[in-house]
Amino acid sequence: MIxxxxxxxxxxxxxxxxxxxxxxxxxxxGVNVTYFPAYGAEMRGGTANCTVTISDRKIASPVASxxxxxxxxxxxxxxxFGPTVVExxxxxxNSSLVNEEPPRDDVEVVKVPTLxxxxxxxxxxxxxxxxxxxxxxxxxxxSLKETIEGMKAAxxxxxxxxxxxxKGIRRGFDFINQAR
Amino acid sequence: xxGEPALKYEKVFGRxxxxxxxxxxxxxxxxxxxxxxxxAECIDELGLREKTIGVPPVGCAVLAYNxxxxxxxxxxxxxxxxxxxxxxxxxxxxxxxxxQGDGDLAxxxxxxxxxxxxxxxxxxxxxxxxxxxxxxxxxxxxxTLLGQEATTTPGGRDARYHGQPIDISRMLAVxxxxxxxxxxxxxxxxxxRSAKRAIKKAFRCQLDDLGFALVELLSPCPTNWKMxxxxxxxxxxxxxxxxxxxxxxxxxxxxED
Amino acid sequence: xxxxxxxxxxxxxYAGYPITPQNELPEYLSGRLPQVGGTFIQGESEIxxxxxxxxxxxxxxxxMTSSSSPGISLKQEGISYLAxxxxxxxxxxxxxxGPGLGNIAPSAADYFQATRGGGHGDYRTPVLxxxxxxxxxxxxxxxxxxxxxxxxxxxxxxxxMMGQTMEPVxxxxxxxxxxxxxxxxxxxxxxxxxxxxxxxxxxDINLMYQHNLKLLEKYEQITANETRWxxxxxxxxxxxxxxxxxxxxxxxxxIEELAGRGPKIGLFRPITLWPFxxxxxxxxxENVSKIAVFEFSAGQMLEDVxxxxxxxxxxxxxxxxxxxxxxPAEVAGFLSSVNSGDGKVGRRIEV
Ligand SMILES: Cc1ncc(C[n+]2csc(CCOP(=O)(O)OP(=O)(O)O)c2C)c(N)n1
Ligand code: SF4
Numbered sequence: 001m002i003x004x005x006x007x008x009x010x011x012x013x014x015x016x017x018x019x020x021x022x023x024x025x026x027x028x029x030g031v032n033v034t035y036f037p038a039y040g041a042e043m044r045g046g047t048a049n050c051t052v053t054i055s056d057r058k059i060a061s062p063v064a065s066x067x068x069x070x071x072x073x074x075x076x077x078x079x080x081f082g083p084t085v086v087e088x089x090x091x092x093x094n095s096s097l098v099n100e101e102p103p104r105d106d107v108e109v110v111k112v113p114t115l116x117x118x119x120x121x122x123x124x125x126x127x128x129x130x131x132x133x134x135x136x137x138x139x140x141x142x143s144l145k146e147t148i149e150g151m152k153a154a155x156x157x158x159x160x161x162x163x164x165x166x167k168g169i170r171r172g173f174d175f176i177n178q179a180r
Numbered sequence: 181x182x183g184e185p186a187l188k189y190e191k192v193f194g195r196x197x198x199x200x201x202x203x204x205x206x207x208x209x210x211x212x213x214x215x216x217x218x219x220a221e222c223i224d225e226l227g228l229r230e231k232t233i234g235v236p237p238v239g240c241a242v243l244a245y246n247x248x249x250x251x252x253x254x255x256x257x258x259x260x261x262x263x264x265x266x267x268x269x270x271x272x273x274x275x276x277x278x279x280q281g282d283g284d285l286a287x288x289x290x291x292x293x294x295x296x297x298x299x300x301x302x303x304x305x306x307x308x309x310x311x312x313x314x315x316x317x318x319x320x321x322x323x324t325l326l327g328q329e330a331t332t333t334p335g336g337r338d339a340r341y342h343g344q345p346i347d348i349s350r351m352l353a354v355x356x357x358x359x360x361x362x363x364x365x366x367x368x369x370x371x372x373r374s375a376k377r378a379i380k381k382a383f384r385c386q387l388d389d390l391g392f393a394l395v396e397l398l399s400p401c402p403t404n405w406k407m408x409x410x411x412x413x414x415x416x417x418x419x420x421x422x423x424x425x426x427x428x429x430x431x432x433x434x435x436e437d
Numbered sequence: 438x439x440x441x442x443x444x445x446x447x448x449x450x451y452a453g454y455p456i457t458p459q460n461e462l463p464e465y466l467s468g469r470l471p472q473v474g475g476t477f478i479q480g481e482s483e484i485x486x487x488x489x490x491x492x493x494x495x496x497x498x499x500x501m502t503s504s505s506s507p508g509i510s511l512k513q514e515g516i517s518y519l520a521x522x523x524x525x526x527x528x529x530x531x532x533x534x535g536p537g538l539g540n541i542a543p544s545a546a547d548y549f550q551a552t553r554g555g556g557h558g559d560y561r562t563p564v565l566x567x568x569x570x571x572x573x574x575x576x577x578x579x580x581x582x583x584x585x586x587x588x589x590x591x592x593x594x595x596x597x598m599m600g601q602t603m604e605p606v607x608x609x610x611x612x613x614x615x616x617x618x619x620x621x622x623x624x625x626x627x628x629x630x631x632x633x634x635x636x637x638x639x640x641d642i643n644l645m646y647q648h649n650l651k652l653l654e655k656y657e658q659i660t661a662n663e664t665r666w667x668x669x670x671x672x673x674x675x676x677x678x679x680x681x682x683x684x685x686x687x688x689x690x691x692i693e694e695l696a697g698r699g700p701k702i703g704l705f706r707p708i709t710l711w712p713f714x715x716x717x718x719x720x721x722x723e724n725v726s727k728i729a730v731f732e733f734s735a736g737q738m739l740e741d742v743x744x745x746x747x748x749x750x751x752x753x754x755x756x757x758x759x760x761x762x763x764x765p766a767e768v769a770g771f772l773s774s775v776n777s778g779d780g781k782v783g784r785r786i787e788v
Contacts, residue, residue: 034604245634249627250632259484262489263495266494
């Protein structure tokens with residue numbers, strides 16, 4: 001079983017951190033994982049994306065031709081990666097910013113109003129954590145506990161963010177569970 | 181009257197232990213041989229031979245490891261102070277010095293020189309300023325005097341055309357990591373004595389962990405100056421010192437001489 | 438990652454000059470090396486840094502420097518000196534796009550420079566090309582070991598992707614530098630022994646000749662003992678892909694994507710780029726009909742493949758220069774073209 005996830009959005013939306021949380025969570029869980037960020041010269045203000053591959057077997061390429069899961073935090077990301085998602089794949093859309101949907105009906109679309117939900121738990125800054133919570137809840141890649149552990153491992157010394165981030169992750173899980 | 185002979189022999193002068201019993205390849209009247217001897221004497225007198233690592237340059241002194249009787253490593257042209265930094269940081273309890281000509285230290289290696297000095301590396305540098313490229317046959321050095329004829333300054337060095345001679349010792353003096361810089365010459369008995377005193381003092385700076393220290397030695401190159409050894413000494417004393425005045429350039433050691 | 442591996446491998450001296458995409462390494466070591474009694478220096482240039490390495494290794498430390506393509510060009514003089522003086526050192530190159538200032542994207546265009554010497558003179562540099570984080574960790578140990586064993590500079594050649602990709606890693610057991618065999622040629626003061634000199638200038642042509650022969654013998658030994666490669670599914674394969682580093686991983690996924698459709702495809706991955714596993718590739722090529730070379734460059738390793746394979750099999754090439762990272766699907770497209778001979782992706786190399 002191999003799952004390739006692309007996180008994409010504007011620099012500053014915490015896109016790389018989402019991938020980082022997932023990677024660390026998966027690593028602590030004991031499965032194989034690769035994390036491949038692409039930002040380079042576009043770091044400030046531009047787009048950023050990262051690919052996280054999780055597998056119970058050896059992972060060859062850290063680059064994904066076709067992601068199983070796309071997390072699109074902005075419209076350019078949806079336009080760029082939407083068409084590459086596998087059939088029956090999952091597309092998470094940050095509906096606080098993106099009204100559009102991918103022009104295909106062979107994928108499952110999950111709209112997450114990240115900003116609104118993050119505000120509920122205290123700050124817009126938790127928007128990416130809401131999203132990663134929703135992604136893990138829906139895909140089953142990580143449990144709630146594993147996601148929170150992953151966040152803590154990814155942020156290491158920045159303990160002052162733990163509390164808000166944890167709330168964001170919980171809100172993301174709740175959001176998916178309520179919808180069920 | 182006893183039968184004892186009235187004459188008693190006492191050895192008052194010999195080869196320092198830090199010099200090997202080899203003929204040097206230096207030209208007659210060259211300052212390098214004198215400088216080698218002074219360095220060797222200082223190392224002997226301070227008891228440093230067995231803990232010394234010397235770094236000669238690319239230049240006329242490239243073969244110095246054939247003459248010095250302690251550990252030596254050749255550096256690429258201009259890089260002795262970077263290389264010496266690597267040594268000193270790896271074995272801080274050893275005594276590390278570089279021995280460099282003016283092209284090596286003040287042209288191709290300017291960056292390495294300034295930064296090692298500015299870091300205050302605990303290294304001692306013996307800087308041989310002969311105002312010319314000796315090894316390659318007499319081309320202009322960064323230190324060549326205005327008006328001085330080199331093979332690449334036909335008609336003499338022209339400030340507008342070739343640039344001014346560089347006084348790297350004064351430039352280095354502004355670096356905070358530098359504790360001691362003195363300019364001496366190798367062109368007379370008095371001067372040579374003074375040069376030895378300065379070299380020893382520079383070495384002490386390292387032993388006392390004070391910072392970077394350098395002694396510049398105005399050094400005759402009769403061959404490329406196209407002079408006799410005697411003329412070369414006179415030229416240092418009468419001409420060269422006008423551009424490079426002798427004396428202490430920086431001293432924050434607090435040592436009493 | 439590489440930084441921690443180096444420290445665990447006993448590296449106690451690092452000097453380097455900042456250049457993207459490998460700044461994580463010096464940044465990490467600047468804090469880590471002092472913790473283990475080592476030294477970190479940000480040199481004033483790549484030239485100064487490699488010379489600091491010469492000094493440190495001559496004084497007995499396991500020493501490393503790192504840079505990316507333009508900076509590695511500046512280090513070539515020093516690498517040549519290390520080879521001439523027979524001093525061990527590890528140089529890590531995280532390649533970027535070029536020539537010139539190029540870009541910071543994950544190109545792999547320094548194969549020629551790394552394997553053909555780069556600097557002046559009759560010498561060789563062992564080049565290790567790991568294809569993932571775990572292998573990078575192990576190769577770091579290996580690099581220091583080969584360097585010490587043969588008294589030679591060793592290069593670790595990675596691409597920008599390897600600099601940024603993260604994977605879990607299990608480090609080999611740490612090495613305490615005190616436990617390493619004492620090198621009997623280092624400079625540490627001549628107490629109780631004859632003074633030593635380390636140099637590379639040998640004016641007597643006969644001595645230089647002897648020195649060159651000695652080096653040559655060493656390079657032959659390295660070739661005999663240290664050549665490394667890996668294969669995946671080459672038994673009974675009709676087509677074999679040759680790729681190294683990250684390109685090999687992408688190729689491996691492409692092969693997986695094609696599994697079950699068309700002929701069997703295997704992967705041959707050189708791990709040492711010099712010495713190149715020439716013999717191994719040659720004997721493999723006796724039994725396959727097509728060799729497909731894939732590189733993040735306009736075609737550099739290709740030349741070693743041609744020299745190894747000759748006309749034993751048809752050779753195809755797909756090179757993506759400039760730092761663009763092809764997806765496994767694109768490489769699969771190349772392999773389909775190799776199979777069908779339609780020439781749509783990549784090209785046939787006439788030998
Ligand atoms: C040979 C080489 N080494 C390193 C680099 C990487 N590099 C590019 S710019 C730079 C330093 C820039 O600093 P500065 O000159 O102070 O300019 P700033 O970006 O701070 O304005 C470095 C190290 C390079 N391009 N080439
Ligand atoms: S050329 Fe000049 S510096 Fe060189 S050895 Fe002869 S006199 Fe000395």
